[in-house]
Amino acid sequence: MYVNRKSPFFTGLVDDGPGGNLLEEPGVPGGGGGGGGQLDGVVPVGVLGQPGHHQAPLSSPSRSSPHSQGSETGERFSRKVFVGGLPPDIAEEEITSSFQCFGALVVDWPHKAESKSYFPPKGYAFLLFQDESSVQQLIDACIQDEDKLYLCVSSPTIKDKPVQIRPWRLSDADFVLDASMPLDPRKTVFVGGVPRPLKAVELAMIMDRLYGGVCYAGIDTDPELKYPKGAGRVAFSNQQSYIAAISARFVQLQHSDIDKRVEVKPYVLDDQMCDECQGQRCGGKFAPFFCANVTCLQYYCEHCWATIHSRPGREFHKPLVKEGADRPRAVPFRWC
Numbered sequence: 105m106y107v108n109r110k111s112p113f114f115t116g117l118v119d120d121g122p123g124g125n126l127l128e129e130p131g132v133p134g135g136g137g138g139g140g141g142q143l144d145g146v147v148p149v150g151v152l153g154q155p156g157h158h159q160a161p162l163s164s165p166s167r168s169s170p171h172s173q174g175s176e177t178g179e180r181f182s183r184k185v186f187v188g189g190l191p192p193d194i195a196e197e198e199i200t201s202s203f204q205c206f207g208a209l210v211v212d213w214p215h216k217a218e219s220k221s222y223f224p225p226k227g228y229a230f231l232l233f234q235d236e237s238s239v240q241q242l243i244d245a246c247i248q249d250e251d252k253l254y255l256c257v258s259s260p261t262i263k264d265k266p267v268q269i270r271p272w273r274l275s276d277a278d279f280v281l282d283a284s285m286p287l288d289p290r291k292t293v294f295v296g297g298v299p300r301p302l303k304a305v306e307l308a309m310i311m312d313r314l315y316g317g318v319c320y321a322g323i324d325t326d327p328e329l330k331y332p333k334g335a336g337r338v339a340f341s342n343q344q345s346y347i348a349a350i351s352a353r354f355v356q357l358q359h360s361d362i363d364k365r366v367e368v369k370p371y372v373l374d375d376q377m378c379d380e381c382q383g384q385r386c387g388g389k390f391a392p393f394f395c396a397n398v399t400c401l402q403y404y405c406e407h408c409w410a411t412i413h414s415r416p417g418r419e420f421h422k423p424l425v426k427e428g429a430d431r432p433r434a435v436p437f438r439w440c
């Protein structure tokens with residue numbers, strides 16, 4: 105039962121850019137072997153259940169990382185779990201009852217409220233468990249096929265269909281490639297539209313292969329569920345790599361069955377002083393603008409932005425400002 109194919113609501117995920125949902129529809133085998141080999145070279149899912157296992161030496165997010173949650177509390181997974189390849193006629197209630205043996209949960213999918221549908225329109229959904237321990241129990245109950253996890257689920261017409269279960273491991277949100285380098289926010293880029301299964305280690309490797317000098321990569325996660333939001337950050341150890349990355353504007357992320365063009369911008373901070381006046385001309389307030397043009401690459405207060413950008417050749421620079429969700433955006437600058 106396919107609901108309302110023409111709906112504009114199903115074109116993307118809630119907090120993702122256009123086309124960001126491509127990877128939320130994994131090729132779940134209808135009993136066959138499936139694509140397999142996804143994200144090869146990383147830790148196989150089979151070790152998820154082993155409490156001793158983690159990638160601590162390299163991914164330790166101890167330095168200035170906002171993603172150090174988890175290790176202290178013993179939590180290893182997001183309470184939000186992706187489930188894909190659901191039978192098309194499985195209703196929300198049946199999904200809930202299929203998984204509530206692992207603990208209290210809520211079933212969600214992008215634009216669920218607007219769609220007023222009882223069925224996940226694209227055959228995938230998110231399970232939001234009340235307790236993280238439920239996720240571990242769910243993983244333990246899964247069947248592993250290569251590096252993917254499956255659990256059999258039934259709908260009114262389909263019995264025991266294997267659906268893919270994709271938990272998000274908290275430690276995959278950070279990866280330190282070169283711990284000898286300090287993390288310089290001014291050599292950090294924001295990567296928008298990151299496919300959600302992409303781990304920080306993979307983002308680091310892709311960007312390092314393209315531009316070199318990567319010392320850290322992070323996947324932005326939401327504070328409550330600690331689940332990827334579809335964006336990331338990459339810090340470089342040198343200015344040349346940083347400039348090469350932001351000059352490219354777009355990057356083709358290719359990794360296993362991921363192949364997606366994503367946007368790269370300077371990572372804009374909201375607590376920087378104006379680089380021109382150090383706050384003297386703006387009452388000591390943090391600089392609202394960042395100029396990403398390689399001839400500037402500076403933070404500016406309004407006054408200094410106007411002064412510097414009235415110079416020939418700089419009139420067309422566009423300021424970036426920090427946007428709510430870690431997302432820098434270009435704003436039209438008004439001369440006053």
Ligand SMILES: [Zn+2]
Pocket residue numbers: 378379380381382383384385386404405406407408409
């Ligand atoms: Zn200034």
Ligand SMILES: [Zn+2]
Pocket residue numbers: 395396397399400401413418421422
């Ligand atoms: Zn400029």
